[in-house]
Amino acid sequence: MGILGKTYQAMTDEQLMLDVAKKNSKAFDELYARYAGRTVNYFHRMLWQEEETAQDFTQEIFLKIVQKPHLYQEGRPFKTWFFSIANNMCKNEYRRREVRKPTSHDMPLHAMGDTGNEAIAAVDNLKFNEQLKLALDELDEKKRAVFLLRFEQDLSIKEISEAMECSEGTVKSRLFYTLKMLNGKLKAYEGIGALLLALHLLNELL
Amino acid sequence: MTTQKKYDPEDIESLLQHKSFDELYPEERAFVLNHMDSPEEYASMRQTLLELQAVDWDQDSIEPRADIKKRLDEEFVKEKKAGFFIWLNTLFAQGKSVSWYRSLGFRVAMGVLVIALVGTWMATRESAPEQIAEVRQESPNTESMGADKDVPEVEPDQKDLEDGNIETLEDPSHSANAEQAPMNEQVEDLKAEGEQLERHDEILAETSGDSFALVAEDDVRELEKNAEIDADMAFDAGYKKVEQAMDLDESAKDLAEGKEVYRAEExxxxxxxxxxxxxxxAEDVTISEAFYSDSVVLADEFRFDNSVGNSVNEAVTVEYTAPAAQNQLSSAVELASIEISGGKAANSQSLKKYKGLLDELYTSR
Structure with a gap:
């Protein structure tokens, strides 16, 4: 319970944002606690796994909230507004760099989805998550953003469409083609994926 | 065809998530197979989807640096100290975005300001006729300078003065008063005043109204800041529109691409x-040909068999007929022999009878 009788943990994101606009530092602390972790990881995956860039972008997006809280429109879901800003920042960065920087642990494309002995041997010891990250790196930024917002950030189709300012049909279509592409690339790791799935289900049961 | 209209391509995700291929209705299967190559691909994609939903994203997550929060807190304090600042577009909004006392305070201040401005304007308006009256009283002032009661008759020459025709005033024929020195002095004064007024009008015409406003330095800064923020907001809004347009363009491209792919697939x-x-x-024809040729062969065979059969039948018939004929022949032969023997016997009897008759005849003769 706060000094003024407010429990910030119980407040919605939108209420917190309105309080931030009134220069309430506790509201900002709570908002930061809710979003900082997921934001830095979102930027990390969107921006070629570059941790420093992700950290800088996280600072920048929260600076925008501190300096321009009035840009938040009351009544709009905070989450979609926040991720639309994050998404626009990524777009700007893509445009700025134009040419994609290769990651340090890129895997040759021919090995991805190849069911031959060499590919199986090459990926035998790699984790599913790492392969997924590599596969995500191969996606164009829009499909990657839609995928991460859906599966990592747990946003609904409607929320994604609002955050990315496109139709729900476009979001679903991008998700389908991304899934189809990933299906092709991750076939070689189906066993590991199935194992992870089994562990996940077991974990839920326990 | 109606099943195609019932779904969008994106509904496959929902089907993948909730149903295995075996659980799909026939129309759902048909729809799914329009977008996938086989039931096996459906099963594979379903597995991939379920795996992705089960991925533990926190497994290799990173944490934000500690100095970020510190820097943000500093910025927050700095912004807070920036002073009492109210966004005009939020003051009259209904809601909880602005505290009630700020809103009320601002409204009261605005009210006072409006009253003060209206009061000032009214006071200025009331004082204006007095000034005009003073100007008009200047000609009667000549009385105090010792002018005659005829001085007001000079008034028609006021037009000359305004036209700059000063000489007419200096002409004694136009003067009702012999004392021209004070009059000339007054004329000079009026002339100077007229010129001054003209200059003033020119300056007013050339200068914008804002230049006369007395603006405090703080206010200028505030205005600048507001302008900067407004520009920033306008830029953001413009940028957002550009982004939206680009997204729409991309969506259209995606759609077009999707349609192309779909068309190509179709x-x-x-x-x-x-x-x-x-x-x-072709296979059918081959089969038909084969069947035909087989049929021909079979027909030939049948025909052959049939002929053979006929022959056999004939043979059999012959075989069956031959003994009968033989028997018949035997019977005939036998009958013939019987007939022959009977004939012989009859002949013998007839001969005997003939001989008997002959004997009787010869006996009788």
Whole structure:
């Protein structure tokens, strides 16, 4: 319970944002606690796994909230507004760099989805998550953003469409083609994926 | 065809998530197979989807640096100290975005300001006629300078003064008063005043109204800041529109691409179907030909067999007929022999009878 009788943990994101606009530092602390972790990881995956860039972008997006809280429109879901800003920042960065920087642990494309002995041997010891990250790196930024917002950030189709300012049909279509592409690339790791799935289900049961 | 309209391509995700291929209704299967190559691909994609939903994203997550929060807190304090600042567009909004006392305070201040401005304007308006009256009283002032009661008759020459025709005033024929020195002085004064007024009008005409406003330095800064923020907001809004337009463009491209892919797939499917149909027809013909040729062979064989059968039948018939004929022949032979023997016996009897008759005849003779 706060000094003024407010429990910030119980407040919605939108209420917190309105309080931030009134220069309430506790509201900002709570908002930061809710979003900082997921934001830095979102930027990390969107921006070629570059941790420093992700950290800088996280600072920048929260600076925008501190300096321009009035840009938040009351009544709009905070989450979609926040991720639309994050998404626009990524777009700007893509445009700025134009040419994609290769990651340090890129895997040759021919090995991805190849069911031959060499590919199986090459990926035998790699984790599913790492392969997924590599596969995500191969996606164009829009499909990657839609995928991460859906599966990592747990946003609904409607929320994604609002955050990315496109139709729900476009979001679903991008998700389908991304899934189809990933299906092709991750076939070689189906066993590991199935194992992870089994562990996940077991974990839920326990 | 109606099943196609019932779904969008994106509904596959929902089907993948909730149903295995075996659980799909026939129309759902048909729809799914329009977008996937086989039930096996459906099963594979379903597995991939479920795996992705089960991925533990926190497994290798990173944490934000500690100095970020510190820097943000500093910025927050700095912004807070920036002073009492109210966004005008939020003051009259209904809601909880601005505290009630700020809103009320601002409204009261605005009210006071409006009253003060109206009061000032009214006071200025009331004082204006007095100034005009003073100007008009200047000509009666000549009385105090010792002018005659005829001085007001000079008034028609006021037009000359305004036209700059000063000489007419200096002409004694136009003067009702012999004392021209004070009059000239007054004329000079009026002339100077007129020129001054003209200059003032020119300056007013050339200068914008804002230049006369007395603006405090703080206010200027505030205005600048507001302008900067407004520009920033306008830029953001413009940028957002550009982004939206680009997204729409991309969506259109995606859609077009999707349609192209779908069209290509449709064409491929049709080609495959035609090919398959052709194959089937060819196969059918082959089968028919084979059947025909088989039939021909069979017919020949049948015909052969039939002829053979006929022959056999004939043979059998012959075989069966021969003994009968033989028997018949035997019987005939036997009958013939019987007939022969009977004839011989009859002949013998007839001969005996003939001989007996002959004997009787010869006996009688």
């Amino acid at each position: 064409s491929a499917r049709k080609a495959i179907a035609q090919d398959a149909s052709a194959d089937f027809t």
